[in-house]
Amino acid sequence: MxxxxxxxxxxxxxxxxxxxxxxxxxxxxxxxxxxxxxxxxxxxxxxxxxxxxxxxxxxxxxxxxxxxxxxLASPLPRAYEFVDGSAYLPHVARVRRARGAEVPESFYTDPLMYQATSSGFLAPRDPILAASEDWGIDLEAEVVVVTDDVAMGVTPAQAADHIQLIGLVNDVSLRALIPAELAKGFGFLQSKPRSALSPVFVTRDELGDAWRDSKLHLPMRTWINGQWFGEAEAGVDMQFSFAELIAHVAKSRPVSAGTLVGSGTIANEDTAKGASCLAEQRTVETLRDGKPTTPFLRFGDRVRIEVTDKDGHSIFGAIEQVVERYSPA
Incomplete structure (x- = not known):
């Protein structure tokens, strides 16, 4: 449903x-x-x-x-918890390689996750608001799942049965604010504003064989200003399944019903599939050409994020947003 x-x-x-x-x-x-x-x-x-x-x-x-x-509002206009992962290691590896760093071995066995903003989600047609283009406004097209109540210490096999709904999220990032925050050693705060969720969430059975191994096996399609930007395969190169991500979150605490768990930016080893965020595209350009050429989002830019089935029908509806300047009332 x-x-x-x-x-x-x-x-x-x-x-x-x-x-x-x-x-x-x-x-x-x-x-x-x-x-x-x-x-x-x-x-x-x-x-x-x-x-x-x-x-x-x-x-x-x-x-x-x-x-x-x-x-429509977002399916969950607000949630008790949103934890976001970085499950696509090709993205992690490229970003680190661009700055001359290696991927630690632990990244292949221990998921990267952070506590994200959940007190309010943007509706699928709400604008992306930012006070300045200098903040490095970026989209991040991701898959998100929603759980029921999950007990502390569940295994991945047990966690799989607690995935009740699947949807999409535009996990907006302000890239220019991230380095200074991470340098403090305490994680994201100002660099992660509110995200937008897809118009609808669906149950696992609605996806048929596109949902297996606790992953969505369909391309994540993105457009910027009506131009194709990417269609990375969500079921390919995902190092950790959603069941594994949930088990990771629940290692030391129970997980409340209505918790959202994000996949992180969809990214493939095959860069011909395009990108799901501008930071990824800029990293590819840096590795290839020595410098990035694709700009971050500007006021007036339009983004569209959507997943369709094998017959081209929209499954979750599209997230469509315009970037606008925020002016305090």
């Missing part, structure tokens, strides 16, 4: 069920008011939502309405 949230009903939106081709929807208020509420009682709520989804698919829901993406 496919789930989304309307921009109504308060900060957490109103949960709706969306049909497979993203054209019709129905409010799920009689089942659960919000997606967070559904996730907190998932084993009981999910079958009822799925029944509503099947009725919508069959055209048997009387109060269905046409879906308008502009009316």
């Amino acid at each position: 496919k789930l989304a949230s309307l921009k109504e009903g308060g900060r957490d939106g109103t949960l709706i069920v969306v049909n497979r081709d993203l054209t019709r929807a129905v409010r799920a208020s009689g089942v659960a008011p919000t997606l967070q509420a559904a996730l907190e009682d998932w084993s009981n709520i999910a079958p009822r939502l799925n029944a509503l989804y099947e009725g919508l698919q069959a055209g048997k829901v009387a109060d269905a309405f046409d879906l308008d993406i502009d009316r």
